[in-house]
Amino acid sequence: MAAKQIHAGLGLLLGLHLTLFAVPAEALTISPLIHYPDPEYNPNPDPEAPWFTVTAGNASVFHGYRTVLSGALTYNHETAVPGVYKIGFRWFQLEGRADSDIALYIDGALRVKVNSQDAPQGKNKDQAWHYAEYVLSAGAHEMKLVGTHHPTSGSGYNAYLHTFEIELVKELSPLQVQAELDAAGKEVKARLDAARSARIAVDNAMAKVSRKSVPAAMREISQDVEAGIVNGFPYLRNKQVVYLWARGKNGGGLLRIRDLISGKALLAVDEAEAASWKVDLKGEGQLSYENAGEPLKVKFDASAGEGKLSFTWALRDVRVEVETRLRSAESLARSRITVRAESEGTGLKTVVFPVVKGILPFTEGAKGDEILQSSSIGKMTGSPLISGMASQVAYPGASMQFTTLMGDGRGFYFAEEDGQANRKHFAWTPDTERGTLTFSISHPVLNWGAKELVREYGSPGDVVMGPFQGDWFDAARIYREWALTAPWSRKGPISEREDFPRWLARLGYWMNAPLKHETEVDLPFMTQDFFDLPDTICKDFGFSMGAYPHHDLNPEYLPPRLGSEGFARVVKKLRAKGIRVVPYVNGYLWNQGTESYRVEDAERRAGLLMESGIVPNTWVGSPDLSAAMCPATDLWRKKLGDLTKELVGKYGVSGVYIDYLSNHNADCFNKEHGHAIAGGNYWSRSVHSLYEHIRRGCKELDPEAMLSGEMAAEWCIDVLDTTHSGGVSSNAPVYFAVYHGYTQVFGGIENCTTPQTLGRWWLMGSPERGEQCDALARRWRGRRDGGLLQESAAL
Ligand SMILES: [Zn+2]
Structure with a gap:
C-alpha cells in the first residue's frame, strides 16, 4: 500500500501552494515524521522526506514564515503501521515570553493541553517539547493543534510552532490495537x-x-x-x-x-x-x-x-x-x-x-x-x-x-x-x-x-x-x-466645571488646517466667512519646519515655519475672528535625527526601554527614525511642558492636541527612570501626571486653554478637555452613553482638511451609515425624553 502524502515545501511554509506526490508506506516505519513550519529552524530540509497533510489551518504566519500558535492547524495522518506512537509538538517564543494555551486533539479528543508557561517535558535551545504516547490503528487520523493566545502584557508574546512530530515507538498487531482501544x-x-x-x-x-x-x-x-x-x-x-x-x-x-x-x-x-x-x-x-x-x-x-x-x-x-x-x-x-x-x-x-x-x-x-x-x-x-x-x-x-x-x-x-x-x-x-x-x-x-x-x-x-x-x-x-464616582469624574459634569473652557463647550465648528504657508492661512478665514461660523477651532497640524505634513520634527517644532513673529501674528488674527488655533504635538516620539536627541542623551534618559532591552522606534510621520519616550521621565515631562508653555505663552495658541500618548501604551523596563517596572498603573499614572503637568503650565498662562488627546480614555477625562475618537463609525457609541455630560469627543478622519465631527455627531445621521445612526439617534432621544439622561443642558 502506498499512502498518499502531501509534501509541504517552502511554498506551503509561505502559504503559497501545495504539491502532491506519493511516498512509500514503509518510510513511515523508519524515522519520525516532522513538520517544520519555519524554515529558519530547519536548516537542512529534505525535500524527499515523508510527509503528512496539513489540511486546514487559520494559524497566522508571522513575517511570512513563523507559524503563530494562535488558531488551529490540522494534520491528516495516514497510519500505515498500527502501533504505539509518540505524538507531540515543540514550541518556542520569539522574544520575551509567551502566554498561550496549546491543545493537541487526536481524532477529535483533547489529548494534551498545556500553557506556554507550564514546565515543558524537555528543553532544547529555548524550545519547549510536549508529547505523549498514543495507540493508533491503521488508517486515517486527524490531529489538530489549537493555540489560544492570552496576552498579559502588551501585544506580543505569542507562542510559535517549532515542529509537529509523530514517531512510531512500537508496532502492534491489529488485535492488540483493538484491545488497547477497548480498554x-x-x-x-x-x-x-x-x-x-x-x-x-x-x-x-x-x-x-x-x-x-x-x-x-x-x-x-x-x-x-x-x-x-x-x-x-x-x-x-x-x-x-x-x-x-x-x-x-x-x-x-x-x-x-x-x-x-x-x-x-x-x-x-x-x-x-x-x-x-x-x-x-x-x-x-x-x-x-x-x-x-x-x-x-x-x-x-x-x-x-x-x-x-x-x-x-x-x-x-x-x-x-x-x-x-x-x-x-x-x-x-x-x-x-x-x-x-x-x-x-x-x-x-x-x-x-x-x-x-x-x-x-x-x-x-x-x-x-x-x-x-x-x-x-x-x-x-x-x-x-x-x-x-x-x-x-x-x-x-x-x-x-x-x-x-x-x-x-x-x-x-x-x-x-x-x-x-x-x-x-x-x-x-x-x-x-x-x-x-x-x-x-x-x-x-x-x-x-x-x-x-x-x-x-x-x-x-x-x-x-x-x-x-x-x-x-x-x-x-x-x-x-x-x-461617575471614579477619580477622573471628581471634577463633575462639564456644566459645573471651573477648569473646562466655556468656549470649547460651546464650540460650533472644528477644522483641520496646516498653518504652514501664508496661502494656507486664508483657508480658515474663508471657511469662517463662508459659513458665518461661531467659535471655531483650527487644529493646526502643519506649523513646524519639517518636510512632512505634521510631526516629523517632534518635539522640536519651534520656531514655526511662518517664523516666530509670523505665526504669532496669524494666531492673533484668527483669534480676533473667533478662530482658536490648537497645534499638533506628538506626546510619545522624539526624532532621533534632532540635535537635542543627541545632546540631551534622550535615549538613555527618557527612552522607553522594552523588556528586550531596545528602545522602539518608527519611521511613521518622518524621514528620520523617531524613538518612543517614557512618560514618567523628568526629561520628557520637561520637554513637553516647556514646548506647550511656549506655544500658549509666546504664540497665543488656545491649547494643544497631544497625539499618541493616551493609547500608544507600553511598559518601560529602564530601572534608572525611578518608576515601577511594568504592569499595574505604571502607564496610566505616568501619562495622567504628564497631562496634568502640561495642563497646569498652559492654564497658568491662559486659564481658558484646552488640552486634547488621541482616542477615548476614561482615566484622562479630568485632564483632557476633549479627545479624538479615531473615527466616526460605531454600532454602539457606549463611551457617550457612559460619560455624556462629563467629557467631549471630536472625531472624523485624521489629519485632513475636511471638517471634524463634534460631540454627538451620530445623532445627526451620516450618509454612509445613515440607517444605523438614525436608529441609534431615535433610541437616544427616547431615553432622554423618558427622563433617563442627565443632560448638561446648563451649557
Ligand atoms: Zn521609563
Missing part, C-alpha cells in the same frame, strides 16, 4: 459516568437552593439575600439571581448562574473544570497555579442586605483569597481577590481574575449573540463562537473597563471598578468543542518586571459580573453608576 473506551465511559453523576449532584444542589430548602445551619439570610453551602456547594441568591460554586474539595470554581428574571441559565461547566482564578509567578519551581482541583476553605455570611462568601486556597507557593458579595435587589456579584506569594524566591507576575468557563450562548448556536467591547467609543461584534477567534482588548487602550455578551434581549455583564486604571486584558475565548465561552481579566501586577519580587496583589476595586436585561445601552447605564 481506553472503558476508561472514557467510566469518566463520562462520573461526570454525569457529578452533574446530577450540581442539579440537586441548584434545586435545593431554588426551593429554599437549605438547612438553617448551612445558610445566613439578610433581607432577600441568602449565603450558604448546600450539599457542599457554596451559593449566593436573592430574588434576581442564583450563583453556585464547586465544592471545596473540587476547586471552588463558578459552576452555575441562573437569572431568575428571565429564568435562564448563563453557565454550565463540569465541576472539575469550574474556574475562578489563575496566578502566574516568577522565580523557581511551579510557575502557574489555578483553582481547578485545588482544595479550599469556604465561609459564608449575610448581613445588612448583603450575602458574602469567602474562599481561601492555601497552596505551596501562593495563598489566594476571594470574597464575593451579592446585595439585595442587584443581580450582579461583586468580588475581590488577594494573592500572596508564600515561598521564598517567588514573586507574582500576573493575576487572572475572574476566570469564568462554560458561558452559554443566549441565542441558538450563538448566531445572534454579540460582544460589546469598549475599544475606542465602543464596538459590537459577533460571538467568538462563530468566528472561532478570541475577542480580546487591553486596557488602557480600550476606553473603559467593561464588556458584555448579549443576545435575545439579555446580557452577561463583566466590569472591573478600578479607579487606579491599572493595566488589564479582557478576553472572551471560544470553546468550540463545547459551544461555550470562557471570560477572563488578566492583571500584570505593578512592578512585576523589577528585580525585587512582588509578593502581594489585591483587587483595587470590585470585579463585577452577572446577568442583566437589555442591550449595550443598559450595560452602559450599569457602568455609568460607578464611572
Whole structure:
C-alpha cells in the first residue's frame, strides 16, 4: 500500500501552494515524521522526506514564515503501521515570553493541553517539547493543534510552532490495537459516568437552593439575600439571581448562574473544570497555579442586605483569597481577590481574575449573540463562537473597563471598578468543542518586571459580573453608576466645571488646517466667512519646519515655519475672528535625527526601554527614525511642558492636541527612570501626571486653554478637555452613553482638511451609515425624553 502524502515545501511554509506526490508506506516505519513550519529552524530540509497533510489551518504566519500558535492547524495522518506512537509538538517564543494555551486533539479528543508557561517535558535551545504516547490503528487520523493566545502584557508574546512530530515507538498487531482501544473506551465511559453523576449532584444542589430548602445551619439570610453551602456547594441568591460554586474539595470554581428574571441559565461547566482564578509567578519551581482541583476553605455570611462568601486556597507557593458579595435587589456579584506569594524566591507576575468557563450562548448556536467591547467609543461584534477567534482588548487602550455578551434581549455583564486604571486584558475565548465561552481579566501586577519580587496583589476595586436585561445601552447605564464616582469624574459634569473652557463647550465648528504657508492661512478665514461660523477651532497640524505634513520634527517644532513673529501674528488674527488655533504635538516620539536627541542623551534618559532591552522606534510621520519616550521621565515631562508653555505663552495658541500618548501604551523596563517596572498603573499614572503637568503650565498662562488627546480614555477625562475618537463609525457609541455630560469627543478622519465631527455627531445621521445612526439617534432621544439622561443642558 502506498499512502498518499502531501509534501509541504517552502511554498506551503509561505502559504503559497501545495504539491502532491506519493511516498512509500514503509518510510513511515523508519524515522519520525516532522513538520517544520519555519524554515529558519530547519536548516537542512529534505525535500524527499515523508510527509503528512496539513489540511486546514487559520494559524497566522508571522513575517511570512513563523507559524503563530494562535488558531488551529490540522494534520491528516495516514497510519500505515498500527502501533504505539509518540505524538507531540515543540514550541518556542520569539522574544520575551509567551502566554498561550496549546491543545493537541487526536481524532477529535483533547489529548494534551498545556500553557506556554507550564514546565515543558524537555528543553532544547529555548524550545519547549510536549508529547505523549498514543495507540493508533491503521488508517486515517486527524490531529489538530489549537493555540489560544492570552496576552498579559502588551501585544506580543505569542507562542510559535517549532515542529509537529509523530514517531512510531512500537508496532502492534491489529488485535492488540483493538484491545488497547477497548480498554481506553472503558476508561472514557467510566469518566463520562462520573461526570454525569457529578452533574446530577450540581442539579440537586441548584434545586435545593431554588426551593429554599437549605438547612438553617448551612445558610445566613439578610433581607432577600441568602449565603450558604448546600450539599457542599457554596451559593449566593436573592430574588434576581442564583450563583453556585464547586465544592471545596473540587476547586471552588463558578459552576452555575441562573437569572431568575428571565429564568435562564448563563453557565454550565463540569465541576472539575469550574474556574475562578489563575496566578502566574516568577522565580523557581511551579510557575502557574489555578483553582481547578485545588482544595479550599469556604465561609459564608449575610448581613445588612448583603450575602458574602469567602474562599481561601492555601497552596505551596501562593495563598489566594476571594470574597464575593451579592446585595439585595442587584443581580450582579461583586468580588475581590488577594494573592500572596508564600515561598521564598517567588514573586507574582500576573493575576487572572475572574476566570469564568462554560458561558452559554443566549441565542441558538450563538448566531445572534454579540460582544460589546469598549475599544475606542465602543464596538459590537459577533460571538467568538462563530468566528472561532478570541475577542480580546487591553486596557488602557480600550476606553473603559467593561464588556458584555448579549443576545435575545439579555446580557452577561463583566466590569472591573478600578479607579487606579491599572493595566488589564479582557478576553472572551471560544470553546468550540463545547459551544461555550470562557471570560477572563488578566492583571500584570505593578512592578512585576523589577528585580525585587512582588509578593502581594489585591483587587483595587470590585470585579463585577452577572446577568442583566437589555442591550449595550443598559450595560452602559450599569457602568455609568460607578464611572461617575471614579477619580477622573471628581471634577463633575462639564456644566459645573471651573477648569473646562466655556468656549470649547460651546464650540460650533472644528477644522483641520496646516498653518504652514501664508496661502494656507486664508483657508480658515474663508471657511469662517463662508459659513458665518461661531467659535471655531483650527487644529493646526502643519506649523513646524519639517518636510512632512505634521510631526516629523517632534518635539522640536519651534520656531514655526511662518517664523516666530509670523505665526504669532496669524494666531492673533484668527483669534480676533473667533478662530482658536490648537497645534499638533506628538506626546510619545522624539526624532532621533534632532540635535537635542543627541545632546540631551534622550535615549538613555527618557527612552522607553522594552523588556528586550531596545528602545522602539518608527519611521511613521518622518524621514528620520523617531524613538518612543517614557512618560514618567523628568526629561520628557520637561520637554513637553516647556514646548506647550511656549506655544500658549509666546504664540497665543488656545491649547494643544497631544497625539499618541493616551493609547500608544507600553511598559518601560529602564530601572534608572525611578518608576515601577511594568504592569499595574505604571502607564496610566505616568501619562495622567504628564497631562496634568502640561495642563497646569498652559492654564497658568491662559486659564481658558484646552488640552486634547488621541482616542477615548476614561482615566484622562479630568485632564483632557476633549479627545479624538479615531473615527466616526460605531454600532454602539457606549463611551457617550457612559460619560455624556462629563467629557467631549471630536472625531472624523485624521489629519485632513475636511471638517471634524463634534460631540454627538451620530445623532445627526451620516450618509454612509445613515440607517444605523438614525436608529441609534431615535433610541437616544427616547431615553432622554423618558427622563433617563442627565443632560448638561446648563451649557
Ligand atoms: Zn521609563
